[in-house]
Amino acid sequence: xxxxxxxxxxxxxxxxxxxxxxxxxxxxxxxxxxxxxxxxxxxxxxxxxxxxxxxxxxxxxxxxxxxxxxxxxxxxxxxxxxxxxxxxxxxxxxxxxxxxxxxxxxxxxxxxxxxxxxxxxxxxxxxxxxxxxxxxxxxxxxxxxxxxxxxxxxxxxxxxxxxxxxxxxxxxxxxxxxxxxxxxxxxxxxxxxxxxxxxxxxxxxxxxxxxxxxxxxxxxxxxxxxxxxxxxxxxxxxxxxxxxxxxxxxxxxxxxxxxxxxxxxxxxxxxxxxxxxxxxxxxxxxxxx
Numbered sequence: 001x002x003x004x005x006x007x008x009x010x011x012x013x014x015x016x017x018x019x020x021x022x023x024x025x026x027x028x029x030x031x032x033x034x035x036x037x038x039x040x041x042x043x044x045x046x047x048x049x050x051x052x053x054x055x056x057x058x059x060x061x062x063x064x065x066x067x068x069x070x071x072x073x074x075x076x077x078x079x080x081x082x083x084x085x086x087x088x089x090x091x092x093x094x095x096x097x098x099x100x101x102x103x104x105x106x107x108x109x110x111x112x113x114x115x116x117x118x119x120x121x122x123x124x125x126x127x128x129x130x131x132x133x134x135x136x137x138x139x140x141x142x143x144x145x146x147x148x149x150x151x152x153x154x155x156x157x158x159x160x161x162x163x164x165x166x167x168x169x170x171x172x173x174x175x176x177x178x179x180x181x182x183x184x185x186x187x188x189x190x191x192x193x194x195x196x197x198x199x200x201x202x203x204x205x206x207x208x209x210x211x212x213x214x215x216x217x218x219x220x221x222x223x224x225x226x227x228x229x230x231x232x233x234x235x236x237x238x239x240x241x242x243x244x245x246x247x248x249x250x251x252x253x254x255x256x257x258x259x260x261x262x263x264x265x266x267x268x269x270x271x272x273x274x275x276x277x278x279x280x281x282x283x284x285x286x287x288x289x
Contacts, residue, residue, distance in 0.1 A: 008035040014247040018254050022051045022239050027084045028058030028072045037091035048255045053098035056084040076110035081119055100131035111145050121151035129160035137276035140174035166230050168270050168279040179236035187231045187240045194196055196227035208272040214217035215265045221255055228256035
């Protein structure tokens with residue numbers, strides 16, 4: 001575990017040195033909050049030095065075993081919120097700026113659970129911004145519903161985190177609506193879980209990969225930086241997450257702000273957009289580790 005902690009700290013050191021000032025974690029990603037909290041303390045960073053977001057709603061159950069029967073358990077109950085808030089406070093304390101519902105859906109009922117919404121409103125009144133992350137083919141409907149929620153006349157959500165990338169653009173209109181309403185918009189999975197990187201060597205992706213390389217070469221960048229630049233170019237995007245697991249991946253990703261995304265790239269890469277149904281089914285079949 002010492003080696004894993006050190007590896008996480010190396011990536012965080014590199015990110016901070018290269019100008020990254022927002023870090024997003026989650027209770028269910030192994031020991032992400034613990035690693036982040038130990039890094040913040042060991043580097044003597046104050047809450048003013050970096051913005052931190054985390055999430056609640058999933059419990060990690062894999063115990064670092066890739067072949068575990070279940071890697072995480074989803075539960076959006078008041079009891080889980082209360083327990084995980086205390087855990088998040090233990091690890092992150094005053095550094096925690098944004099607390100998000102992890103993968104909110106209409107089916108989970110969390111956006112209709114008045115006890116949970118009231119508890120989140122109390123956290124908000126205490127100074128913590130409240131957000132939600134969404135996933136799946138109906139992201140837009142969940143975002144639109146979240147925008148309607150107010151407690152005592154005050155809009156509950158301050159931020160939304162959603163999947164948007166060159167293959168899956170369907171949430172764009174709802175994210176634009178959220179930004180217009182004043183919410184911060186965080187883009188996740190801008191690299192489509194590795195599909196929009198050179199690591200994706202699948203023959204079924206040959207045509208798309210050729211188009212991506214063509215535009216990356218024209219703009220003198222890498223495929224991953226090109227994909228991230230596309231997300232950064234969206235006028236409603238506040239933050240685009242990297243998701244890098246190594247310092248080399250991070251260095252490549254962070255070329256993105258220097259890429260001059262243009263209309264030619266946008267037009268050319270319209271050809272690789274997938275239907276939400278196709279995208280999310282492909283994502284479901286990806287090999288995770």
